[in-house]
Amino acid sequence: MLLVGIVGIFLNSIILIILIQNRWLWTASNYLIGNLALVDLVTLVFCPWFMLVRDFYQNYVLRQFGCRFEGFLQASLLLASVGAVMLVSYDRLAAAALTSEARVTKKVAPKLIIASWLVPFALSLPWIIHREFVERPWLDHLEMYCAEDRDFLDIYWHFILLLLVWIPLGVMVLTYGAIIWRLEISTRTLSSRGGGQAIRKMRGNAVRITACVLLVAVFCRIPYTVMIYWRNNLSMEINSVDGGFAAIWFSASFLMYVNCAINPLIYGFTNTRFRKAMDRTPGIACFKFGSWCYTCSLMNKKKESVPEKDVDKIFMIETSPESKKRISSMIKNILHINRDTIELSMPKLDEVTTKPTKITPLKVDES
Template identity: 70%
Template sequence: MRPFFDDFDDLPKYFTNWTTDYLNDLDTSEYPFPNTLWHVKPVKEVALKSTAMVVVGVFGIFLNTIILIILIKNKWLWTASNYLIGNLALADLLNLLICPWFMLVRDFYQNYVLKNFGCRFEGFLQATLLLASVIAVMMVSYDRLAAAALTSEARITKAVAPKLIIAAWIIPFGLSLPWMIKREYMERQWLDFLESFCVEDLKVLGIYWHFILLLLVWIPLGVMVVTYGTIMWRLEWSARELASRGGGQTVSRARTKALRITACVLITTAVCRIPYTIMLYWRNNLNNEINAVEGGYEIMWFTANYLMYVNSAINPLIYGFTNVRFRRAMDRTPGIRCFSFGSWCCICATIQKKHNTADQNNEERVFVIDTNLKANRKISRALKNILQINKQTVELSVPKDELTKPTKLTPLKMEQI
């Protein structure tokens, strides 16, 4: 909250020509509060913003919890890549559990009611959890790049992944310390009102805001553009190389799927994070006057912060539910299988499966003769197999006195030859 006496032209006449230092040393208890008192925002606005935040919070907490439960209960999913996805889910879960409520309380009250604890830890916790989530996203992006376009030596191993995860929490913790050190809770008693606010050291945090913005928005967005762009280039090159040899259908399908995921990741990141940049530059260019933060900037402040939490709620859908192995594990994990996530959580996967099935049915079949040492002397069995010719295998029997052994006809796909 900005001090109420930044613009002396709007102050009462008895404050005219007084300096800021003088006001700070002044016994304000002898003077009325020089601004409009409203204490708490209207009930309708409080209810609307609270409902929007609860919807996103509950949705994101539920999905991130599902990801963590699946990883804990299915040891066959304990791979380096899934460790990184689990770390991302943990960071988003803690972010949605803790930070939105700080934001709502700060927005609803005219005074800073979070007191000294909130002033010291609000910015620190929010910056730590958001930075941990950003680093987790970048590690997942790199892991996918290494799997698709780099050598096996460049991939994150199962032994290295825990060390990277620990570092991904220590680094944000250290980077967020200025929010704890350079903020101070203050109270000022007026004749008719006790004013409370949280003051930032603008000489330090004014510059540090831009550094945090770089870490929260532009670096992760740039990393995603580079990694997913490289993956798409690699898949496109492989598809063209194989197409020149008469194949490449599998790579083409992987390229289409990767394109959808890439578009989803980049659009979501841009929509949810770029407004935070707009908000920060708007804040730095505000006029130094009373109530400058009201109106359009106030709406932008809430929207930008809200979209950051929306991103944390959507991440499980992008990085977890689009994974086939995760979806299969969802329908096998006790306590989660009742939701049948694997059956309905990803429509694109269902459409792709039907498309692949149709392609398989249209493939020409090549029959390879395989001998079977055990003869089947029942003519009825042979007739039954002939009538049911659509089965995957057809067994033909011969008379007993013939020396020829029975044969087994097995259809094979062209790709297997």
């Protein structure tokens, strides 16, 4: 747990430092990624200690405050992390498959972030109300444990499980599936016209990222589902909790925190803009994360290089025969009124020229 905590805190701190020190990264999408990094950072700073203390001691040594506050804090931060992941997933869906009106704007992003914090804290209040610290004296031992109101919390555990596991998995499947479907349609449309190489590459990247996101989510969250169902099916008898349940309890809790440590790699280090800012940000440039990511991307490009005949090219007329132009077009070109457009003049049919036309291919920016 110490290794996961240190690595996760370090990686999430890098994302936040990059976002704070580079104003050109202050976009709505990056706000949502920064919110996810902040939630995971706070989760890894506070929550693992509660789990370790419960595992170290036979009795519940956190007493009344820990009994009521532990479950509330853990549930709140884990739900906030789920909300942040779903916001990032929706933002990517809106950018890839929806209209511009459906995208999250800079004005709306802070409101969504605040809501993603307040709603989980409100949903976690039952952990404060329906848990109580109990001391039971024996002849030679004082037993201490945290008791739950099983009539209420047994049902509420399934509700929390729905929010922590099944809803985020469903949202990620739908959003990334829609992105891949949209890219597939665009690829087929452009391929019929002899193009679509860039869209095909984007589709391949989207498939890889989707597979990574879903595999990590399933691997880190499904054991928590197993633990909850196992717990609720235990009989109300002495010594019904054996060593197997203790192992699955620790593994499920551990993997939930592993997910918080992996999130910055999935959502931050795969972001092109964050990679560009890594080697320019003071305090982080010494780690050369951007250079490592760039080297890995170059290796992937060499492996996935396509034949020259399939590469889409754009051609520009470098020198062309002189011809008669309208006065207004000449004035615009002289004054550079419209610099983004290049007007190409074609000779009239009755004009004969022997001057060759040089055609120079322009490199396509694949980034």
